[in-house]
Amino acid sequence: MLDAGHGGRDPGAVYNGRQEKDDALALTLAIGELLQERGIDILYTRTTDIYESPYQKAMEANIAGVDFFISIHRNSYPTDNTVSGVESLIYDKSGIKYKMAQNINDQLESVGFVNLGVKERPGLVVLRRTQMPAVLVEVGFINSDVDNQIFDNNFNDIALAITQGILDTLDLGGEIDNDVIQPFYSVQTGAFRNRTYANRLLGELRSQDFPAELLEGNDLYRVNVGSFETLDEAVAMERRLKRAGYQTVIVIL
Structure with a gap:
């Protein structure tokens, strides 16, 4: 399941009129198309500008019984044009989700982003309440002119990079059992x-x-x-x- 962060009444981070929810949706749809072309079955939490709570999104993934949950976001920092780069967030640094986050970051670094690494965020609902390996990708800082230039000038390459990071992980095979599914x-x-x-x-x-x-x-x-x-x-x-x-x-x- 691919999740475009925020949406509807929740714009996410905003910078000079640019809204995180729009960048996230455009990139999510592009990634989904590339994955489908490569034979991967895809579901989306949203394909239009609607709002659902993070809890609703996690429950949708659980009910659908998907194998992976990938959430696409843009980052933000309190001071404009201070920090730049990509980072991926996971519940903890274990299992196939950790490998997928690393692979995605490595691919995005090759596009031109600074690689800020993989961080643990056990408090995030879409990472804590999903019953499958889940990764939240922060694709550059929306209040960084450097990152926005990379995002706009290399949009197709970014979509392909995240797709390749996912596919690189799936090719490992067998590691999916490293994440124990916790019933809720x-x-x-x-x-x-x-x-x-x-x-x-x-x-x-x-x-x-x-x-x-x-x-x-x-x-x-x-x-x-x-x-x-x-x-x-x-x-x-x-x-x-x-x-x-x-x-x-x-x-x-």
Whole structure:
């Protein structure tokens, strides 16, 4: 699954009118086309300018059962034209995701970017909640004129570089088992065919500080609360919801 970062009401980083969400979408679609030409099955979190929360994106990948999750972004720094380069973010430096991040960075360095390395970011939702190897690629700093020039002048080469980094990793074979898939549990409070009803329940739960999210799939709108690594945590949340008067069922994400 390819994820174009941000979107819709969330522009991401902005610099002189340039929006991260636009660069990310254009590059993601270009990468997807190249991968499909090489026989890779691709799904997208978005192909247009829409907003979905990082949690929704992670859940879409989990429900679809994809093998890898690649999120495309542009970086930003508090001071303009101070830092430049590419970096890739992963949950931890282990398994095939680490090798893929390194391969992508190496390929992007060959295009002309400074290689800032691979960083651990276990707190990022799309890296923490995805059940498959996940890599978030920061393709240069959007508030760096140097990086923007590289991005604009070498757009096709950048798309090809990221594609090649992914393909180089897939050619390794067998290493995919290095990442243990961790199941997550959530508490479902409703499933609706009408989005209006789902949004009503979502707002009601959030007004009571429940971490509710709306998931779409199979013509249903599901309202889930939380994402937990252990069943005991999910059971504790289920008890809270039941005490508040909600019907519940624990599901595996």
